[in-house]
Amino acid sequence: MDNKSQETKAGQTKATLLIVDDTPTNLAVLSNYLKDSGLRILVARSGEKALERARYVQPDLILLDVMMPGINGFETCRRLKADRLTQDIPVIFMTALAEAKDKVTGFNVGAVDYVTKPLQHEEVLARVSTHLKLQALTRDLQTQNVELQETTTALSKRNRQLQISSQVGQEVTTILDMDELLPRVVSLIQAKFDYYFVGVWLLDKSRQNVVLRAGASGAAPQPTAGLEIPLNQENSAIAWVCRHGQDHLANDVSQAEYYLALESLPDVQSELVLPFRFGQEVIGVLDITSDQLAAFNEEDRLLLQTLADQIAIAIRNARLYRSEKQGRHFAEALVKTGQVISSDLRLGQVPERILSELAGVVPYARGSILVEQDNVLQSIVMRGYPSERAGEELHIFINEGGVFERIRQSSAPLRLDDVTIDPGWQQLEWLPLDYSWLGVPLIAKDQVMGMISLTRRERQAFTPDDATSVRAFAGQAAIALENARLYDEIRTFNDHLEEMVDQRTAELAQAYDTLARLDRKKSDFINITSHELRTPLSVIKGYAQILEIKPAISEDDEVQELVSGLVQGVNRLDQIVGTMLDVVKIETEALEVGHEPTSLLKIIQRLYDRYMDDLTRRQLDLVINGIDHLPTIQANPDLIYKAFNNLIANAIKYTPDGGQIKVSGQALDGNAECPAVEIIISDTGIGIDPEHQIEIFDKFYQTGKVAVHSSGDTKFKGGGPGLGLAITKGIITAHYGQIWVESEGYDESTCPGSHFHVRLPIQQPSDD
Numbered sequence: 179m180d181n182k183s184q185e186t187k188a189g190q191t192k193a194t195l196l197i198v199d200d201t202p203t204n205l206a207v208l209s210n211y212l213k214d215s216g217l218r219i220l221v222a223r224s225g226e227k228a229l230e231r232a233r234y235v236q237p238d239l240i241l242l243d244v245m246m247p248g249i250n251g252f253e254t255c256r257r258l259k260a261d262r263l264t265q266d267i268p269v270i271f272m273t274a275l276a277e278a279k280d281k282v283t284g285f286n287v288g289a290v291d292y293v294t295k296p297l298q299h300e301e302v303l304a305r306v307s308t309h310l311k312l313q314a315l316t317r318d319l320q321t322q323n324v325e326l327q328e329t330t331t332a333l334s335k336r337n338r339q340l341q342i343s344s345q346v347g348q349e350v351t352t353i354l355d356m357d358e359l360l361p362r363v364v365s366l367i368q369a370k371f372d373y374y375f376v377g378v379w380l381l382d383k384s385r386q387n388v389v390l391r392a393g394a395s396g397a398a399p400q401p402t403a404g405l406e407i408p409l410n411q412e413n414s415a416i417a418w419v420c421r422h423g424q425d426h427l428a429n430d431v432s433q434a435e436y437y438l439a440l441e442s443l444p445d446v447q448s449e450l451v452l453p454f455r456f457g458q459e460v461i462g463v464l465d466i467t468s469d470q471l472a473a474f475n476e477e478d479r480l481l482l483q484t485l486a487d488q489i490a491i492a493i494r495n496a497r498l499y500r501s502e503k504q505g506r507h508f509a510e511a512l513v514k515t516g517q518v519i520s521s522d523l524r525l526g527q528v529p530e531r532i533l534s535e536l537a538g539v540v541p542y543a544r545g546s547i548l549v550e551q552d553n554v555l556q557s558i559v560m561r562g563y564p565s566e567r568a569g570e571e572l573h574i575f576i577n578e579g580g581v582f583e584r585i586r587q588s589s590a591p592l593r594l595d596d597v598t599i600d601p602g603w604q605q606l607e608w609l610p611l612d613y614s615w616l617g618v619p620l621i622a623k624d625q626v627m628g629m630i631s632l633t634r635r636e637r638q639a640f641t642p643d644d645a646t647s648v649r650a651f652a653g654q655a656a657i658a659l660e661n662a663r664l665y666d667e668i669r670t671f672n673d674h675l676e677e678m679v680d681q682r683t684a685e686l687a688q689a690y691d692t693l694a695r696l697d698r699k700k701s702d703f704i705n706i707t708s709h710e711l712r713t714p715l716s717v718i719k720g721y722a723q724i725l726e727i728k729p730a731i732s733e734d735d736e737v738q739e740l741v742s743g744l745v746q747g748v749n750r751l752d753q754i755v756g757t758m759l760d761v762v763k764i765e766t767e768a769l770e771v772g773h774e775p776t777s778l779l780k781i782i783q784r785l786y787d788r789y790m791d792d793l794t795r796r797q798l799d800l801v802i803n804g805i806d807h808l809p810t811i812q813a814n815p816d817l818i819y820k821a822f823n824n825l826i827a828n829a830i831k832y833t834p835d836g837g838q839i840k841v842s843g844q845a846l847d848g849n850a851e852c853p854a855v856e857i858i859i860s861d862t863g864i865g866i867d868p869e870h871q872i873e874i875f876d877k878f879y880q881t882g883k884v885a886v887h888s889s890g891d892t893k894f895k896g897g898g899p900g901l902g903l904a905i906t907k908g909i910i911t912a913h914y915g916q917i918w919v920e921s922e923g924y925d926e927s928t929c930p931g932s933h934f935h936v937r938l939p940i941q942q943p944s945d946d
């Protein structure tokens with residue numbers, strides 16, 4: 179054995195050589211030689227045996243004798259090559275016939291080589307070795323080829339999976355609506371990868387549950403959405419993944435520690451559960467099952483986790499979108515409700531509106547607004563209650579430990595997931611049982627005044643978010659209710675007030691009528707009286723004047739004095755009657771103003787002359803100032819004379835002896851369109867109380883008692899009929915002028931004085 183054969187042997191399993199020869203001596207010698215060269219040798223004595231052994235042993239090479247009894251070598255070779263099990267085994271012929279024909283026949287039936295008999299052992303070994311090497315190389319190549327094919331298949335499968343995964347990922351991240359997203363996710367994954375069942379389960383932290391939100395299965399039936407698994411469920415891989423935030427793979431669920439079989443999925447063999455993660459937080463799982471054993475490998479696991487991460491982002495986006503949408507919807511509803519309820523203040527309508535707007539924000543089966551009154555909760559509006567009880571009100575006695583009492587104490591909403599297990603719950607017999615209840619306090623002025631009560635049929639129906647929403651609503655509702663209540667009170671009060679005002683107005687109108695009637699009567703009386711007095715007065719006046727100049731009388735001093743007293747009296751009476759007639763003229767607007775140029779200076783001077791004696795007698799000083807600079811005005815001089823006469827006479831009458839009267843005037847050029855003059859008659863008299871400064875211009879108005887007036891024209895506090903200022907005002911007004919008085923007050927001891935202002939336009943407005 180040479181070094182080379184040693185080498186060949188080293189570290190390798192022995193190659194098996196099947197020698198087929200019917201001559202035992204030949205066989206033994208060759209076998210021994212080849213055995214020594216490190217080959218495993220098997221022998222067969224006939225073609226039939228060779229076929230049998232080759233099938234069974236699968237030798238690496240066959241040395242085949244040509245000339246054999248039974249089937250010869252060529253036929254044996256042909257049959258070997260025809261059999262799938264032996265066709266790849268290389269065959270070397272051993273032949274004594276060194277003729278070309280046999281060689282060709284040998285190659286034709288599938289041989290790889292031949293050796294000639296008598297055999298040269300070294301040659302045989304060399305050829306055998308060569309062909310064994312060739313055989314080994316071919317096998318290697320075949321194996322590599324198969325491996326290459328497998329890799330290619332695996333790669334294209336992976337490539338397809340990646341494409342699908344990227345497609346699914348892209349598609350789901352564009353969906354913002356959760357109700358659309360989850361069913362789409364599961365059906366895409368299920369359909370694209372052809373899994374048995376794909377489900378999205380989301381964690382409900384508040385209830386410590388994992389809820390199937392969407393599922394898709396290749397076969398019906400499948401579990402329905404809404405199915406729940408408690409988070410602490412021992413044998414569930416879904417619950418386990420939610421708790422641990424790591425994926426879980428079971429390639430044979432019958433052997434898995436965590437696998438909770440679902441009735442609707444009887445054929446599950448493998449399960450891969452992948453967490454949906456946001457940072458540290460797990461929000462649910464992607465549950466993928468297959469009806470094949472060992473359906474998932476490491477790469478599937480990585481690939482699907484990447485997909486699950488993308489889905490988690492999509493869920494997060496959808497949640498954000500949903501909460502943003504909900505927030506917007508809620509804000510809109512709140513604003514709308516605010517508008518509606520603040521624009522509708524009637525108490526009867528407000529609660530109804532509140533409940534109907536609320537239904538758009540938090541869906542409920544039955545809703546009511548209850549207000550507390552004397553330890554009883556009374557409904558002011560109900561929605562969704564059995565129709566046969568429509569129109570009835572709820573009256574619920576408030577119990578200690580009852581739901582309202584708890585709300586009142588905490589001033590916070592109360593949520594019952596199952597009313598039947600709450601010790602404080604009072605179920606009204608006639609109401610169908612709704613398991614979930616949400617109560618939210620109505621708080622006005624820091625006081626819980628009642629509550630909004632909502633129910634839903636199923637258990638655990640209201641979420642903390644619902645409570646928050648209703649609470650925001652309740653805040654507005656409480657204000658609206660309070661406003662409506664106040665509005666109702668104000669309206670009732672207003673109605674009452676209006677009634678009172680109507681009543682008073684009617685009384686006033688009546689009083690006014692009476693006064694007007696009396697006033698008319700008084701004017702009629704003056705009118706009639708003065709007219710009736712005038713005629714006999716003129717007769718008396720005429721006779722008296724005749725009497726006065728009769729010598730019989732003027733010669734007798736005593737009679738003379740009597741007659742002149744009579745004349746004085748008649749004159750005064752005539753003056754009064756004249757004044758009364760002036761009043762009537764003013765009142766009936768029969769005063770004829772006229773448009774004559776009138777000199778105020780002349781009028782004042784005439785008056786000065788008229789009262790000269792009286793002023794001297796009463797030691798009064800009359801100062802005239804600035805009147806001479808006044809322009810001529812358009813007016814009726816007689817009437818203007820009367821007006822100033824009254825003012826000067828009053829100044830004399832109401833100023834104690836030794837006082838001063840001042841008549842001053844100035845032109846008012848400020849208003850160019852309507853130039854005017856102003857005359858002020860001031861005195862140092864007793865003054866006028868501010869509270870009477872308007873009324874003194876009314877007719878028959880006198881301050882003080884008529885009885886205490888000393889009578890006479892110019893005596894201090896000499897009484898008059900109370901018509902002077904009324905006439906003056908009438909005259910000034912008829913000339914489109916104004917008159918008013920200024921005085922610090924009435925005081926006979928300090929005599930603050932009075933200032934009568936008269937403004938008269940220079941031109942009278944033309945009639946046309």
Ligand code: ADP
Nearest residue numbers: 828829832874880881898899900901902903932
């Ligand atoms: P009478 O005939 O009483 O003078 P008038 O109409 O002229 O009536 O005046 C009305 C009242 O105004 C007078 O009774 C008097 O009390 C008050 N009065 C008028 N002028 C003056 C004055 N210059 N100073 C104080 N009181 C005056």
